[in-house]
Amino acid sequence: MPLRIVSENNFPTAAGLASSAAGFAALVRAIADLYQLRDAPEQLSLIARQGSGSACRSLQGGYVAWRMGEKEDGSDSLAEQVAEASHWPEMRALILVVSAGRKLVPSTAGMQLTVKTSQLFKQRVAEVVPKHMQDMEDAIRTKDFEKFAEVTMRDSNSFHATCLDTYPPIMYLNEYSKAAIRAVQMINEGAGKTLAAYTFDAGANPVIYYLEENSEAVVGSIFHSIPGAAGWKDREAFQAMKAHVALEDIGLMLAEGVKRVIMTGVGEGPTKTDQFLVAEDGSPVAT
Amino acid sequence: MPLRIVSENNFPTAAGLASSAAGFAALVRAIADLYQLRDAPEQLSLIARQGSGSACRSLQGGYVAWRMGEKEDGSDSLAEQVAEASHWPEMRALILVVSAGRKLVPSTAGMQLTVKTSQLFKQRVAEVVPKHMQDMEDAIRTKDFEKFAEVTMRDSNSFHATCLDTYPPIMYLNEYSKAAIRAVQMINEGAGKTLAAYTFDAGANPVIYYLEENSEAVVGSIFHSIPGAAGWKDREAFQAMKAHVALEDIGLMLAEGVKRVIMTGVGEGPTKTDQFLVAEDGSPVAT
Numbered sequence: 001m002p003l004r005i006v007s008e009n010n011f012p013t014a015a016g017l018a019s020s021a022a023g024f025a026a027l028v029r030a031i032a033d034l035y036q037l038r039d040a041p042e043q044l045s046l047i048a049r050q051g052s053g054s055a056c057r058s059l060q061g062g063y064v065a066w067r068m069g070e071k072e073d074g075s076d077s078l079a080e081q082v083a084e085a086s087h088w089p090e091m092r093a094l095i096l097v098v099s100a101g102r103k104l105v106p107s108t109a110g111m112q113l114t115v116k117t118s119q120l121f122k123q124r125v126a127e128v129v130p131k132h133m134q135d136m137e138d139a140i141r142t143k144d145f146e147k148f149a150e151v152t153m154r155d156s157n158s159f160h161a162t163c164l165d166t167y168p169p170i171m172y173l174n175e176y177s178k179a180a181i182r183a184v185q186m187i188n189e190g191a192g193k194t195l196a197a198y199t200f201d202a203g204a205n206p207v208i209y210y211l212e213e214n215s216e217a218v219v220g221s222i223f224h225s226i227p228g229a230a231g232w233k234d235r236e237a238f239q240a241m242k243a244h245v246a247l248e249d250i251g252l253m254l255a256e257g258v259k260r261v262i263m264t265g266v267g268e269g270p271t272k273t274d275q276f277l278v279a280e281d282g283s284p285v286a287t
Numbered sequence: 288m289p290l291r292i293v294s295e296n297n298f299p300t301a302a303g304l305a306s307s308a309a310g311f312a313a314l315v316r317a318i319a320d321l322y323q324l325r326d327a328p329e330q331l332s333l334i335a336r337q338g339s340g341s342a343c344r345s346l347q348g349g350y351v352a353w354r355m356g357e358k359e360d361g362s363d364s365l366a367e368q369v370a371e372a373s374h375w376p377e378m379r380a381l382i383l384v385v386s387a388g389r390k391l392v393p394s395t396a397g398m399q400l401t402v403k404t405s406q407l408f409k410q411r412v413a414e415v416v417p418k419h420m421q422d423m424e425d426a427i428r429t430k431d432f433e434k435f436a437e438v439t440m441r442d443s444n445s446f447h448a449t450c451l452d453t454y455p456p457i458m459y460l461n462e463y464s465k466a467a468i469r470a471v472q473m474i475n476e477g478a479g480k481t482l483a484a485y486t487f488d489a490g491a492n493p494v495i496y497y498l499e500e501n502s503e504a505v506v507g508s509i510f511h512s513i514p515g516a517a518g519w520k521d522r523e524a525f526q527a528m529k530a531h532v533a534l535e536d537i538g539l540m541l542a543e544g545v546k547r548v549i550m551t552g553v554g555e556g557p558t559k560t561d562q563f564l565v566a567e568d569g570s571p572v573a574t
Contacts (some may be wrong), residue, residue, distance in 0.1 A: 118448075119415050153454070164447055253460065
């Protein structure tokens, strides 16, 4: 049966915010539903992975691990759920959109060049990632935010290090990314413990993880540097709060670069929304 | 005999331009001369290394290799000359000074943190550096600029990757550094072969290597973006040339960040200048 597929997206595309992961996961899930496939999500993740590697993680909700696998042909490289979203529902993510433009280097092509040319990447695959995967699973299972945060930041540093070690080098992080790293460090130093963690996908946009209970200390401090950015939830509540940490120069840097924020958390994976038929002119018609 | 040491420097200090290497090498050489020590430069390099690691390389002229050594106590970590400056006198270096301010992270402390926390650094020490050292010596001996350039750029990328992999991360490169990397790439793409190589010490300032015969293609292209910077030699000659490659946006970025250039080459190591006695008020008196 021929398919007409209409894909929509309310997220910046190709900006290093996993838009292709979301898109391919939704596509695979929708087609599996249409044909009433009974395959487990792990099996579907093998298919989604072929569209965009990280899409395999997006077929399930909660905390999901992408297993590297051991076979040369990648047929055992799939995603498994580590924990339901409800296991640790307090986890929050604040994304600072510093670059919604298209990336100069698409993630998949960049990754292929890194695999081919970075000598440090071998060490990352052989030792760094397996260690981080284990530590991260432990951190999630025991809901240990300090550990979660350290592994998150170390792994982000390590990934971007191998990008820089690529020949020619790939440099996703910019001055605004660095400012966000410094802001997270200042918030943690101010609190005397780790309340926030930064991470960067294949792009310049910082994703800052924190627990709901520390929303005031983390988000409150950042909000006051960029109150005019689009996307704030509870704007009035934050306006009434004082910043816990004055970010000063770093705040000015964020104000220059961040025009939009996305406040989100750990979600439930693909969700079936309204079903559509397509009219003869190609426009979708709700059933 | 008590010594009164007066140290002067015409170079930006603590900006990642090897000012401490130059200073410690000069100090060790001057004291060795004063006491008429007959030690070979390799032996003196062991002493200079204790002031600043890279100082060991600056006791000899020409092309010098810092041997890592094998002993735990570092007593065999010294510098050896690979070739005299006269072996390949056509080598030139153009330094774009984008940051003459003091570094946030002093090189030695940064390096110690990298050794302690970067997992990728192990791979760099075990495999990357030995390979690059061998390739670089071959390139110098055979005067193979393309090979020299590739190793130079790859090793710079690899070093800065391990800085980024440090925890917390060390990020020496800024937007102007990135612009210089791109400028070098554009010049090489424009020529259809490698005429220029970038490298960065522990700082943001690009050092661009090229051969004298390619001065017009390399320096000429950069000059036209930043004709007002201090430090240009042969300003009139460059003004009369056309830029081989129009750097466009990248040129505007350089114009914003580069206020001074240093044009230099491969030198002869420490040189004895005038000798001074010190007057009672501490001021130097030429003898």
